[in-house]
Amino acid sequence: MTDANTPLRIAIAGAAGRMGRTLIAACAEQPGLMLTAAFEHAGSGALGLDAGVLAGLPANGVAIAGDDTLAATLFDVLIDFTGPAATLAHAAACAASGRALVIGTTGLDATQKAELTAAAARTPIVFAPNMSVGVNLCFALLATAARVLGDDFDVEIIEAHHRHKVDAPSGTALRMGEVVAQALGRDLRQCAVYGREGQTGARPRDAIGFATVRGGDIVGDHTVLFAGDGERIEITHKASSRLTFARGALRAAAWLKNRPSGLYDMQDVLGLR
Numbered sequence: 001m002t003d004a005n006t007p008l009r010i011a012i013a014g015a016a017g018r019m020g021r022t023l024i025a026a027c028a029e030q031p032g033l034m035l036t037a038a039f040e041h042a043g044s045g046a047l048g049l050d051a052g053v054l055a056g057l058p059a060n061g062v063a064i065a066g067d068d069t070l071a072a073t074l075f076d077v078l079i080d081f082t083g084p085a086a087t088l089a090h091a092a093a094c095a096a097s098g099r100a101l102v103i104g105t106t107g108l109d110a111t112q113k114a115e116l117t118a119a120a121a122r123t124p125i126v127f128a129p130n131m132s133v134g135v136n137l138c139f140a141l142l143a144t145a146a147r148v149l150g151d152d153f154d155v156e157i158i159e160a161h162h163r164h165k166v167d168a169p170s171g172t173a174l175r176m177g178e179v180v181a182q183a184l185g186r187d188l189r190q191c192a193v194y195g196r197e198g199q200t201g202a203r204p205r206d207a208i209g210f211a212t213v214r215g216g217d218i219v220g221d222h223t224v225l226f227a228g229d230g231e232r233i234e235i236t237h238k239a240s241s242r243l244t245f246a247r248g249a250l251r252a253a254a255w256l257k258n259r260p261s262g263l264y265d266m267q268d269v270l271g272l273r
């Protein structure tokens with residue numbers, strides 16, 4: 001890692017994607033951080049393009065490179081918003097060289113998460129399904145709401161995203177479910193209900209339901225509904241710009257400087273734990 005006056009060298013994986021391009025732009029406005037590398041998959045049509053130009057900015061001299069060059073490239077922190085398989089390969093490469101990671105990728109299964117935990121034994125990693133301050137505040141509010149409302153209120157989680165999103169429910173919705181389940185002393189794996197159709201029977205009282213909407217350019221909406229007899233409480237977050245996620249990821253990258261190995265999330269970064 002660098003000393004206090006040297007800019008932190010940032011690399012971005014998934015640079016040509018929606019989040020990658022937003023991260024390139026966010027990095028350019030952030031003092032103390034310097035984009036030094038940008039990666040795409042080895043067959044990407046974006047290879048060789050200037051990262052600044054790709055993000056709609058003036059050229060910044062960083063050419064998009066194949067991720068097969070990642071292990072041999074100089075940087076301090078890799079910010080990865082790709083897909084589960086790519087993220088795990090990148091985490092392994094960073095762990096081997098002790099370089100820090102910020103991971104925003106969602107859709108990892110339990111085995112893949114265990115692999116990430118193993119990588120975090122060798123290098124510091126912030127892994128969070130949502131990097132926005134607002135959503136992370138909502139996690140804390142949800143734990144309080146669930147504790148106060150208890151088992152008398154039915155919990156339903158509704159999320160909406162753009163038509164290109166490939167995983168469902170969103171990583172954020174799943175984390176919201178985990179937070180509520182933990183506060184209520186339930187195991188989400190036992191009580192989650194993912195969508196309903198046909199003769200479903202009455203709602204089990206301990207169910208935590210998920211509903212997924214996909215369409216257009218919705219950046220990311222999440223509502224947790226606590227429905228009781230005679231009243232309802234809704235905790236809602238709506239993202240209107242990907243910059244909120246990108247700025248959170250860059251904050252996490254700066255926070256990682258000189259941290260010991262371990263698996264962290266945005267609750268750690270924001271001091272909410």
Ligand SMILES: NC(=O)C1=CN([C@@H]2O[C@H](COP(=O)(O)OP(=O)(O)OC[C@H]3O[C@@H](n4cnc5c(N)ncnc54)[C@H](O)[C@@H]3O)[C@@H](O)[C@H]2O)C=CC1
Nearest residue numbers: 014016017018019040041067082086104105106129130131
């Ligand atoms: N944690 C958070 O705050 C947020 C998380 N996300 C998550 O980030 C991920 C990416 O989202 P988007 O940017 O919308 O998707 P996207 O599909 O626009 O971008 C992903 C990019 O990764 C690239 N890629 C695939 N394999 C690669 C490899 N081996 N090396 C380098 N690049 C590779 C793809 O070519 C693509 O350009 C998703 O899992 C999404 O759910 C998205 C927004 C916020």
Ligand SMILES: O=C(O)C1=N[C@H](C(=O)O)C[C@H](O)C1
Nearest residue numbers: 106129130165170171172220
């Ligand atoms: O794919 C997205 O776009 C988003 N994914 C994250 C998730 O799955 O929770 C976060 C955000 O809502 C945008």
